[in-house]
Amino acid sequence: QVTLRESGPALVKPTQTLTLTCTFSGFSLSTSGMCVSWIRQPPGKALEWLARIDWDDDKYYSTSLKTRLTISKDTSKNQVVLTMTNMDPVDTATYYCARTVVRGTSYFDYWGQGTLVTVSS
Amino acid sequence: QTVVTQEPSFSVSPGGTVTLTCGLSSGSVSISYYPSWYQQTPGQAPRTLIYNTNTRSSGVPDRFSGSILGNKAALTITGAQADDESDYYCVLYMGSGISVFGGGTKLTVL
Numbered sequence: 001q002v003t004l005r006e007s008g009p010a011l012v013k014p015t016q017t018l019t020l021t022c023t024f025s026g027f028s029l030s031t032s033g034m035c036v037s038w039i040r041q042p043p044g045k046a047l048e049w050l051a052r053i054d055w056d057d058d059k060y061y062s063t064s065l066k067t068r069l070t071i072s073k074d075t076s077k078n079q080v081v082l083t084m085t086n087m088d089p090v091d092t093a094t095y096y097c098a099r100t101v102v103r104g105t106s107y108f109d110y111w112g113q114g115t116l117v118t119v120s121s
Numbered sequence: 122q123t124v125v126t127q128e129p130s131f132s133v134s135p136g137g138t139v140t141l142t143c144g145l146s147s148g149s150v151s152i153s154y155y156p157s158w159y160q161q162t163p164g165q166a167p168r169t170l171i172y173n174t175n176t177r178s179s180g181v182p183d184r185f186s187g188s189i190l191g192n193k194a195a196l197t198i199t200g201a202q203a204d205d206e207s208d209y210y211c212v213l214y215m216g217s218g219i220s221v222f223g224g225g226t227k228l229t230v231l
Contacts (some may be wrong), residue, residue, distance in 0.1 A: 027226035038221075046210065046224045048222060049219075058218065059218075060218025060219055062219070063122060063219065064122070108156070111167055112166065
């Protein structure tokens with residue numbers, strides 16, 4: 001059974017760095033073809049893909065946010081970490097992690113429940 | 122930057138058929154974009170419906186189907202039910218590891 005769970009601070013101040021952790025089970029990020037993506041959704045708005053990390057440690061970022069994002073993995077802990085620098089109130093959103101299938105395709109097959117991050121002083 | 126376009130809203134009568142589309146601000150959608158579709162109800166995480174243009178995810182009823190219609194990806198719901206009232210998002214793979222979500226379609230069943 002594949003599960004993912006996001007964790008991190010519910011509130012961050014403007015200019016701070018956000019660190020989110022995705023803890024997963026039911027698959028291994030050392031298995032060829034396995035990837036994890038981060039996706040966010042501001043309140044009442046659309047989903048937005050942020051970043052992806054692959055089993056071979058390849059990393060990909062949203063064009064518009066790549067200067068602020070860093071994604072990493074700890075295979076032994078079954079965790080993926082996303083950091084976002086210089087947080088702003090417009091970054092207030094629910095942040096999801098999702099397992100991503102990429103062999104001959106690309107889609108998100110399992111999702112976490114999401115964690116709401118509010119940016120406010 | 123390429124924008125993925127979706128109808129902001131759509132309505133369908135119970136039992137009716139509706140087709141939602143997913144396009145590009147520039148160019149045509151093809152199977153090489155690996156279109157996928159997700160359903161989201163308020164307060165819930167998205168649910169995967171369709172991937173690889175037309176493959177239903179496990180447990181998804183066969184009244185949901187995906188296709189390429191003209192220059193867009195399409196999600197068709199046949200025999201709409203009340204609990205199909207949700208937001209629907211498409212995702213296109215742009216290559217180089219980058220995926221882009223559409224703006225979503227709010228479907229009303231009434």
